[in-house]
Amino acid sequence: MNHLSRDQIAARVARDIPEGAYVNLGIGLPTKVANYLPQDRDIFLQSENGLLGMGPAPATGEEDWELINAGKQAVTLLTGGAYFHHADSFAMMRGGHIDICVLGAFQVSVYGDLANWHTGEPGAIPAVGGAMDLAIGAKQTFVMMELLTKQGESKLVERCTYPLTGLACVSRVYTDLAVFDVGPGGACVIEMIDGLGLADLRRLTGLSLAAQS
Template sequence: MTWSRQQIAARVARDIPDGAYVNLGIGMPTLVADHVPLGKQFILHTENGMLGMGRAATDEEIDPDLINAGKIHVTEEPGAAYFDHAESFGMIRGGHLSYCVIGAYQVSQDGDLANWRTTSPTAIPGVGGAMDLAVGTRHVFVAMDLFTRSGACKLVKSCDYPLTATRCVERVYSDHGVFEPGENGFRVLELADGLGIDELRDRSGLDLADAR
């Protein structure tokens, strides 16, 4: 059985240390804010100008002025600060964020990241803060589904899509398990319950090393 989006987000949150300054990308990575483990505190940063973001807002908590970069209404933690885009990207480019969690179209076994456009002529490029985050953050985690709707594996030997950054991805969290890029291919750190590594090797076409 594969993991749900919420389970992936919770698994990512387990590996982020207490007190880390973290940026969460649009989509699945945003859910990490809702799964901060008990006893941990993350200082969450958004490109649109907030430090100290909390989990997603519900019902009476919704403030129309409090949104993250994905336009989702969020809560604020005590001591939250607000600033313009220049200050926000200055924090990213200055190396002040410890972790970022972002999505991807492809991740290569060398840790290359492709997440801003595909090669489809009809695709709209999604240029945003990912390039800055990929090179300006100390630890880059990817959260994504392992396979596309057509069945292609997003972990690849070499990216076919335009690169966001090279050799930046430290770990990949997916619905099938947790993977780590390395010199000799991907290492399997954990698999979802009931999944076998041999079956995954056959389906992905990758020579996966079992590091569990």
């Protein structure tokens, strides 16, 4: 079975970010989205550690380690960009000033519940960061993740079994096999990779998935 690479998932997410959007990219996989944003759109990237107007990752050897994102990765700042106090950044997030946040996840339910900070395993290090603030404060929450775990279990589930980050906060899920809308009516398949059918996705996830009409 073919799978989209992580870069291809990031590029797919970038296609759906509209002109003029204020966007937060979560730690890890979502940071790749910055490298694929359309050049003909003005999109403003915000980082919870206090940046607005981030650009793509710097070239190797051109990093400025006083300019980093929330995941401690070196970033660039576009013309007109700014950096400011951490508290002001969280005020943006909690005050509904972020149009879209893109987060990774351990699980997402078909109703849009998000679990992305802890697996519940004994000894696992919790890492909630600003995810709770973003998931609830942003106008839209997108998740990007691989659909299956290494053990072949679906991360898109009927009910989350991991500790929750937020309830009914996710609207769209981007994976290596398909894109899903999620919400009160359950999960709907928006698109699939070539060679994969709705029956295949139902079998892999164990869910009664609907298809976009």
